[in-house]
Amino acid sequence: xxxxxxxxxxxxxxxxxxxxxxxxxxxxxxxxxxxxxxxxxxxxxxxxxxxxxxxxxxxxxxxxxxxxxxxxxxxxxxxxxxxxxxxxxxxxxxxxxxxxxxxxxxxxxxxxxxxxxxxxxxxxxxxxxxxxxxxxxxxxxxxxxxxxxxxxxxxxxxxxxxxxxxxxxxxxxxxxxxxxxxxxxxxxxxxxxxxxxxxxxxxxxxxxxxxxxxxxxxxxxxxxxxxxxxxxxxxxxxxxxxxxxxxxxxxxxxxxxxxxxxxxxxxxxxx
Amino acid sequence: xxxxxxxxxxxxxxxxxxxxxxxxxxxxxxxxxxxxxxxxxxxxxxxxxxxxxxxxxxxxxxxxxxxxxxxxxxxxxxxxxxxxxxxxxxxxxxxxxxxxxxxxxxxxxxxxxxxxxxxxxxxxxxxxxxxxxxxxxxxxxxxxxxxxxxxxxxxxxxxxxxxxxxxxxxxxxxxxxxxxxxxxxxxxxxxxxxxxxxxxxxxxxxxxxxxxxxxxxxxxxxxxxxxxxxxxxxxxxxxxxxxxxxxxxxxxx
Numbered sequence: 001x002x003x004x005x006x007x008x009x010x011x012x013x014x015x016x017x018x019x020x021x022x023x024x025x026x027x028x029x030x031x032x033x034x035x036x037x038x039x040x041x042x043x044x045x046x047x048x049x050x051x052x053x054x055x056x057x058x059x060x061x062x063x064x065x066x067x068x069x070x071x072x073x074x075x076x077x078x079x080x081x082x083x084x085x086x087x088x089x090x091x092x093x094x095x096x097x098x099x100x101x102x103x104x105x106x107x108x109x110x111x112x113x114x115x116x117x118x119x120x121x122x123x124x125x126x127x128x129x130x131x132x133x134x135x136x137x138x139x140x141x142x143x144x145x146x147x148x149x150x151x152x153x154x155x156x157x158x159x160x161x162x163x164x165x166x167x168x169x170x171x172x173x174x175x176x177x178x179x180x181x182x183x184x185x186x187x188x189x190x191x192x193x194x195x196x197x198x199x200x201x202x203x204x205x206x207x208x209x210x211x212x213x214x215x216x217x218x219x220x221x222x223x224x225x226x227x228x229x230x231x232x233x234x235x236x237x238x239x240x241x242x243x244x245x246x247x248x249x250x251x252x253x254x255x256x257x258x259x260x261x262x263x264x265x266x267x268x269x270x271x
Numbered sequence: 272x273x274x275x276x277x278x279x280x281x282x283x284x285x286x287x288x289x290x291x292x293x294x295x296x297x298x299x300x301x302x303x304x305x306x307x308x309x310x311x312x313x314x315x316x317x318x319x320x321x322x323x324x325x326x327x328x329x330x331x332x333x334x335x336x337x338x339x340x341x342x343x344x345x346x347x348x349x350x351x352x353x354x355x356x357x358x359x360x361x362x363x364x365x366x367x368x369x370x371x372x373x374x375x376x377x378x379x380x381x382x383x384x385x386x387x388x389x390x391x392x393x394x395x396x397x398x399x400x401x402x403x404x405x406x407x408x409x410x411x412x413x414x415x416x417x418x419x420x421x422x423x424x425x426x427x428x429x430x431x432x433x434x435x436x437x438x439x440x441x442x443x444x445x446x447x448x449x450x451x452x453x454x455x456x457x458x459x460x461x462x463x464x465x466x467x468x469x470x471x472x473x474x475x476x477x478x479x480x481x482x483x484x485x486x487x488x489x490x491x492x493x494x495x496x497x498x499x500x501x502x503x504x505x506x507x508x509x510x511x512x513x514x515x516x517x518x519x520x521x522x523x524x
Contacts, residue, residue, distance in 0.1 A: 033360040151382075155370040158362060161351045162422065165322045166374045167344030205360065213406050215362040 004238060012132045013124035013191065013234050013244070019139035020188045020200065021230030025208075025222035026146035027180045028201030033157040033215070034177070039076070040198030042091040043182050045098025046072030048194050050186075051119045052105035061119065062134050062186060069182035072098070077178045081171060122193035122245035124234055131190055139187045142180050153177060154215060191230060193245035200226060203252040210259035225255050273335035274299045275346075275430035275462040276321065280329035283313075283320045290316045291327070292486040298430065301460040303452075303476045305467055305494070308483035314466050315352055317483065318434050321464070322349050333430065345374040348428030350420055350436045352466075361406040364418045368393050371422035393425040394418075396451050413444025420448060424455070431455070434466045437473065449473050470494065 004010050031039050050068030054061030072094055079090040106116055118126055127135075146153070155163040156173040164170045181201070188197040208221035233248025240247075276298040283291035291313045298304045306314040320327035323338050331338040334346060341347075348371075371393070372386045382390075394403045397417035399410075407415055416436055423431060431452070437445045449472035455461040456476060463476075470477060480497055482490035490497060 029360055035359045037359070151370065151373060151376065154362070154366070155373055158367065158370060159351065161319075161324055162349060162370075162419075163373070164324060165344070165347060165349040166371070166426075167342065168373055209360065213361075213363065214404070215360055215366050218360050 004235065009125050009127065010234075010238060012127050012129065014231055016124075016127055016132055016135045016187075016191050017230040017234045017248075018227055019135055019143075020184075020191045021204075021227035022223050023139040023142040023146075023184050023187055024192075024197065024200040024230075025204040025226040026143050026219070027177065027184050029205050029215075029219045029222055030146070030153050030157045030177050031181060032202060032205045033154075034174075036091075037202045038088070038091050038198065039178065039181055040185060040201045041195075042076065042094035042098070043069050043072055043178075043185050044194040044197050045095050045102070047098070047182070047185050047189065048102030048116070048119065049098050049105060051116070051189070051194070052102045052109065052111075055111050055115065056105050056109040060130075062131060062189070065119075065189060066138065066183060066186040069185050070179050073178035073182040074175065077171075077175050118193075119189055120193050120195045120245075121243045122189075122191050122196075122248075124191065124237065124244050127190045135187050135190070138183050142184050142187065145176070145180055149173070149176070150216075150219070191234065191244055192248050193243070196245040196249045199249040199252060200230065203249070203256055204229060207252070207256040207259040210256070210263040225252070225259075229255055272300060275334055276464060277332040277335075278321060278330065281317065281320060281331060282328040283316050283325060285316060285325075290486055291320065293329070294483070294486075294488055296321075296464075296481060296488075298462045298464050300429075300462055301456060303456050303463045303465070303478045305465045305470060305473070305477045305480050306483055307467060307480055307497070308489075312483045313486040314483040315434055318432060318464065318466050322347065322432055345426040346429045348423035348426065348431040350416075350423045350431075350433040352434040352438075361408045363404050364394060364399055364407055364410070364421075365390060365403045367407055367418055368421045368425050371425040374426050389425050389427070393421040396424065397421045398447050411441060411444075412439055413441040416440050417444055417447060420451075424451075428461065430462045430464070432464045435468060436465070437471055438468060442471075445471050445473075449476065452476060 031037060047065040047069040050065035051061040053068060054064035076090045076094055102116065152168055152173055155168055156170050160170050184201065185194065185197050188200060192200050204222040204225035205218065207225045208218045212218045212221050229252035230248055233251045234244050236251065237244040237247040274297050276296065278294065278296040281291055281294045282289060294317055306318065308314045319325045321331055333341045368390050369382060372382065372389060376382065376386065394400055397420060399414060399417055399421065402410060402414065407418055410418065420436060437448060452463060452473065453476050456463060465473065467473065474494060477494050480492065480494045481488055482497060
């Protein structure tokens with residue numbers, strides 16, 4: 001472990017993993033509560049177009065990815081609100097448009113598929129100090145908003161009609177959840193990768209649900225599971241020489257399996 | 272005295288067609304009014320328009336303020352027809368009831384002591400204290416409905432609008448609700464607008480019944496005087512027979 005921490009890139013990667021592990025389930029809990037578990041996937045594909053736009057225009061891909069992902073988040077919510085389009089159809093359009101735009105713009109930029117690969121599945125050795133600063137700032141914004149606005153976000157995601165009658169600006173908060181999800185995707189882009197970022201928003205929540213009985217406990221335990229999976233995955237990917245994204249997700253799924261097993265054993269003992 | 276709810280000439284279109292066709296309705300302070308009608312008669316659509324969930328034409332005032340400018344949201348309690356118990360992350364009864372205090376709280380900040388006391392009392396009122404920290408998904412349908420009514424009552428509203436709160440609810444829960452609502456109306460002057468198929472134990476509490484048929488008021492008056500062929504006596508019999516309006520001319524309400 002001390003050898004691992006002697007490398008600058010690993011210290012940076014672990015710091016990014018901690019923020020990613022906290023931020024993704026922090027906003028992911030609301031997304032799961034709204035039954036929009038695939039929202040992160042759709043926005044991840046849109047962010048790919050943002051990355052490719054950065055490659056084409058020689059602007060830092062993190063900046064273009066966050067801008068394009070936020071635009072995608074706003075578009076999907078507006079489609080759901082005004083275009084009489086169901087959530088899954090709007091998400092499907094994001095999937096197709098995002099991946100097509102990403103590959104098209106990457107081709108136009110003269111870049112290879114290998115370049116996109118580090119954004120799709122994460123690449124810890126490529127995280128620079130400036131990337132880390134962006135990840136820290138954006139990650140803290142997501143965590144503070146997700147925890148600080150918890151009463152409002154809970155009310156809106158639990159029962160939109162009741163929240164609206166109570167005077168809560170429902171459209172503003174549903175839009176905020178989507179925008180925070182878009183920011184989280186950019187935060188997680190270099191560690192987990194765009195294709196698997198949604199897993200870190202959903203799997204820790206599913207694992208926490210095996211062990212908890214309240215929304216608040218689920219929220220907090222999912223953040224702990226997220227940090228363990230993200231940091232453990234980064235370390236494991238270094239040790240066994242694998243890409244970080246798949247390693248983190250497999251570890252998160254392993255934690256889910258353990259939690260489900262623990263729940264099953266507890267239920268059997270209770271009989 | 273300004274009535275908690277005043278509606279005049281309310282019209283609602285859904286899917287390109289008129290569903291509510293010029294309804295007048297008033298609910299006075301301490302008055303218990305029930306909206307009755309067959310499935311598809313427009314009563315739930317009317318109620319959703321009255322609380323601002325769907326756009327409507329006509330005049331709707333809450334406590335003398337036009338609905339679009341009404342800001343004192345704590346004065347209005349609402350129990351939707353199918354509350355969000357299907358949320359992906361189950362919440363406890365206490366968490367759900369606490370969300371009903373939002374209209375009393377600042378945007379950022381923790382729940383105050385008065386918030387916590389109000390939540391505990393609301394849960395006590397619906398007799399769910401023993402289940403306060405259980406996930407709502409582990410409760411029976413009737414108990415869940417009691418939790419959602421506690422959420423509507425925790426802000427101490429002066430007008431309570433309920434959309435079929437006792438549909439599919441067990442007899443014990445219906446009795447608990449009737450006792451609680453009766454107490455709030457008689458002792459605290461709360462106004463109630465109840466959409467119902469069957470009144471059950473709520474029946475003695477009702478001051479006035481309004482029967483909606485095909486988007487219009489077909490009858491308004493005492494529950495006891497509703498024609499016997501009204502669908503609330505036959506809740507699943509389909510479209511009601513024609514009901515002779517008590518008032519043939521002029522605005523009802």
